[in-house]
Amino acid sequence: MTPTSAAESLLSGLGPIQAMTEALRAWRIGDTLAPVIVPPMRPVPADQEEELLVGRAKAGDRSAFEELVRRHADRLHAVVLRFVRDSEAAEEVTQEAFLRAWRSIDRFQGRSRFFTWLYRIGINEAKRRGTREASARTVSLDDEPIPEAPDWSEAPETRLDQSDLRRVLEEAIRALPIEYRAPVILRDVEGLTTEEAAGVMELSEAAFKSRLHRARLAVRRALDEYFLEDRE
Amino acid sequence: MIRRWLERRRYMREHRWTHAHLSEYLDRELDPAERERVEAHASICPHCSRVLATLRRTLEGMRLLGSEPQPGVADGVIERLRDEG
Numbered sequence: 001m002t003p004t005s006a007a008e009s010l011l012s013g014l015g016p017i018q019a020m021t022e023a024l025r026a027w028r029i030g031d032t033l034a035p036v037i038v039p040p041m042r043p044v045p046a047d048q049e050e051e052l053l054v055g056r057a058k059a060g061d062r063s064a065f066e067e068l069v070r071r072h073a074d075r076l077h078a079v080v081l082r083f084v085r086d087s088e089a090a091e092e093v094t095q096e097a098f099l100r101a102w103r104s105i106d107r108f109q110g111r112s113r114f115f116t117w118l119y120r121i122g123i124n125e126a127k128r129r130g131t132r133e134a135s136a137r138t139v140s141l142d143d144e145p146i147p148e149a150p151d152w153s154e155a156p157e158t159r160l161d162q163s164d165l166r167r168v169l170e171e172a173i174r175a176l177p178i179e180y181r182a183p184v185i186l187r188d189v190e191g192l193t194t195e196e197a198a199g200v201m202e203l204s205e206a207a208f209k210s211r212l213h214r215a216r217l218a219v220r221r222a223l224d225e226y227f228l229e230d231r232e
Numbered sequence: 233m234i235r236r237w238l239e240r241r242r243y244m245r246e247h248r249w250t251h252a253h254l255s256e257y258l259d260r261e262l263d264p265a266e267r268e269r270v271e272a273h274a275s276i277c278p279h280c281s282r283v284l285a286t287l288r289r290t291l292e293g294m295r296l297l298g299s300e301p302q303p304g305v306a307d308g309v310i311e312r313l314r315d316e317g
Binding site: 065073094173188191216219 | 252254255256259261282283285286287288289290291293294295296297298299301302305306308309310312313316
């Protein structure tokens, strides 16, 4: 057997180590060194890998749960941060959410994805502790455009990257009542599907869409105000 | 007179329906007939056309917000988990 035939051995049913051992045993000085091609290991799909971790965690394996923490802590922290006053509060809520998840993981049925279950715990935890920052102002849920505002849809593309516009968007989202803030954060900022985001909020899709639409219109109106002030 | 009133009534019905479905239109959650209904009304209604265009830009802006990862969050959680046994 030559080194290049290692791949053939693999394909014929030998394991990778056994195939390489066979190839090296047969290799002699002077043999042509051709590249050894070993078929890539088939990666375990991320979802399947996560299911395995959840299964192990449910069986009490804390190291598996810690791996889930490493995968999702940053994302949960970013979500929670938009419900509480600062990063420190978000960190406390994130820790509490994971502790609750660990204590109740045997109740996770696996009907939704793990992180949507986690988001639900995290958002409920933020609400329960009442740590969300009382906003300096509450955005109006009035969905009508401001008649005098300019049509800013044609503003140059780069304007959406401007830091002051980002600030206006962040403030408009933060000023939404929490039951309207959550839909835009989950759907528009975090990019969850309607089904996933509605699942996190334990709402029917129709009820979720209705809240999402009202919240989006309120944020859009805040931009009307921004562009109106900008013009004046 | 009656014809104009009926047309106006139909316009307002389409207006309310379109305004309520702009998000679903942008999320591509309407069926083809419903999408056409939104497009037909928006093409003759300056109000809905403007809201649709600016709402689209609003969603683009929100998608760009993102977040800076906060270092050490996972470590803090794992430490708490270990402390609590």
